[in-house]
Each structure stands twice: as structure tokens, then as C-alpha cells.
Amino acid sequence: MNQTEILNQISHLKNISNQEDKLYSILKTYIDIFPVEDAFLYRYSPIGYLCEGVIGLSSSRIINIREERASIKTSPGFIPLLKEKKARFYSGIDLIKLMTSDYIFPSTINSTLVAPLCIGEVIIGFILSYHFEGEPNFDKKLLTTITHFAKFSGGLLDNNEMIGNTESLSKREVEVMQRISWGENTEEIANYLGISNQTVQQYVKSVLKKLKVQNRTHAIAVLLRKGIIG
Template identity: 45%
Template sequence: MTATYTIEEQVRKLDAITNHEEKLYKILELYLELFPTQDASLYRYSPIGYFGEGIISLSAKGLRHIREKRDDIRGYSFLQDVIRERKAKYCSGIEFFKQTSSNYPHSSNAHAVLVSPICYGSVVIGFISSKEFHTGAIIDDEILASVTLYGKLVGKFIEDYQRVENSLQLSKRELEVMKKIAWGESTKEMADSMNISELTVKQYVKSAIQKLGANNRSHAVGELYRQGII
């Protein structure tokens, strides 16, 4: 059984790490230590296009980059449920093969999948996927609740860290606007939630695009993803 306080204590250890890539590695390493999984793949998620983009994967074979993996999650009802409900989910056996398609990458001996959303507040910013488990592992409601908690704690950690480390290039407001764009919010929605005019939102967007040397909003969001800022 993974106690809540143990998960919180372990995530707090991430604060001592200063390198961005090492932090991402440690997030997966902790995941493998805390839960009965033998592999973990970290993905970004953006509601713009509903894309999940691979970052890194960790298993007994070591660490590898999975940036070539980029899928529209609307093709996978299982992933849609995880993101919509913001809760970890597990499926195995026949249900696993029903929920995945020939395009969904898994080894020939894979028969189950566990996916945990990484959340910041009510927004899903990524997810961790596992398809290999300890012998005899039972993924019950208690484990799923713990995995869900881990995703929430990691999401808050990532956002808090990136806010401090990456706000030098963009102003606080510019960065806030660009994150909201990445989350799929419209100009009007941003103006309402930030209590500013739509014109001011557009000005923040324009200045952020210029600072990033981007051609448009999508290019700017892509650059922020590339730099690991969002």
C-alpha cells in the first residue's frame, strides 16, 4: 500500500534537482519506485488538436526519448476517459485490445495499460503510461487513487517549477496567456478569467510571439513546448 504522505514526501524531493531533464527522469523513477510498474512513459498533452506528445520513457532497458510519438487522443476512448475524468485508469485482457488500436505502440507481450493524468488544477497537462507490471501485481482502486494523486502532485510541481525557471523570457502575464492558449482557451475566455480586455489579451499574445521569434500562436506554443516551458 502506498501511503499518501509517502507520495507527497517523495515528490518534495524533486525540489532539490536543478536540471530540467533530470527532473523529468526523476518523475518517472519515483513512479516506478512507488507503484508496481516496470515501465513508464511521459507525455505532454495539449487540448489544441487533442495531441499527446512523447517526451521520455523509462524501463529496465534504460531511458529513451520518445519524441517521435505524437497521437490524437480522440482516437483512443480510454485516453479520452482518463483526461476527461482526470483520474488514473487501468484496463487489461480483451478490454486492453479493444481500447487500443494497431497504431497504439505496445510490445507483443503487452496485455494491460495504466494511464495517470498529470494535472494542474482542473487542467490535464500530460500523462504517464505503463504497460509492464510486476509479477502478480494487482491494480486496484487504492492503487489507482494513489497514482491519480501522484499525477496531481507532479502537475503542480511542474507548473510551479516552470513558472519560476522560465518566466524570465516572457512576462508573467505573457506566459499565463500562452499557457491558456495551449490549454485551448479562446481570447474571450482568457479575457474573462484574467479580468482584462480582449485587446489586452491580444497585445500579450503579440508581444509573446515576438519575444519567442515565432510566426503565429501555434508556432509560439510549439516553441514553448520545445523549451519545456509548457
């Protein structure tokens, strides 16, 4: 399957406005096209190498993985993935190296397929699969096709569930997040801006809600990539 064929397979996803439906459809299409039986989508922040669960799909059953969160900075197997931005299939010793990261991977798996979701050259997430149809041969050609699919899917998620809406942030919300990115704590920010600690926390809470992220680290990563803060 070439890039044109992949685009034809996922072009309909552009017309889906509901965020959850789009995420579900991406994973469903992924399972339909490739020899995988499940797919789990994680958002990724380069600050702290943090992965956070978004949604999983197995046998047409939606699985809630939003409580899953882990840093992959201790996983040697992820280093080439982050550098190359290409799908990789892990088994044997390579899988053992990958599983040194904290708790993302089920302890019972024998192999896994990891596809990075990218916007341009920036990785915003991963699709992971643990169960496969028979014993598929994930050769270079198939992995290249999977890489293309994940790249196109990443583009579809820009300004969507994986990223959120940065345009709705107020000037003060941006200022608070900028100072957080500089390493200032809540009290320092409150003193500088002449507001209460509680108000600072409310600004942060509002930003997380608007960006649809779960913590400050991921929010800062999004704002840095978008050029909102520097």
C-alpha cells in the same frame, strides 16, 4: 500509501533545477513506488487531443520518445480518463478500445497503466506503463494512490519542461500566437501586422523554443491555459 507519504517520497524533487533530471527522477520514483517496470511520460494538449512523447524509463535506461506524437480523440478508452482525471488500468477489451488511437501503444502489450498528470483540473500529460512486477492487482486503492502521485508530479512540472516559460514572450510573439488561435494563417498575420511571412515564422519558432513545445497547437493550448491569450 496516503497523500502525506507520497509527498514525502517526491518532496526532494522540488530541489532539482535541471529539467531533464526532474523528469527522470519523477519516473524513477514512480517505478520505485509502484509495481511497474517502465514508465513513459507524454505531454498532452486538449487542442486536437494531442499527445507528444517526452521521456521514457525502463530498467534505469532512458528512452527517447520525443518523435512519438498522436491524437487520442479516436480512442474511446481515453474518454473516461479525460473526464475523471484518475489513473486507470487497461486490459482485455478495454485495452483494445484504448489502442484505437494512433500509434502510441506498442502492438505487443497485454495491458497498460495510464496516470494523468494534472495542474489543478487541467491535464498536461500522462505517465504510461506497459510492463509490471508479476501480476499486480490494480485495485481502487492502488489506482487512487497512483492518481495522487501523478497529480503532485504535475504540480512539480508547472513552468518546467512540460510547460515552459510564458513570461519571456514578447508582446509581438503573443500577438502572433493570438491570431493563430483565431485561425489566421501566416500570410494573413503578416498582412495585418505589416511584416513578412518569414518574420511571422520566426516569431512562432521563438515561441515554440521558449515554451519548449514542438508545434503551434501545443503552444496555443499552453497559452490559453495560462490566460496569455483568449
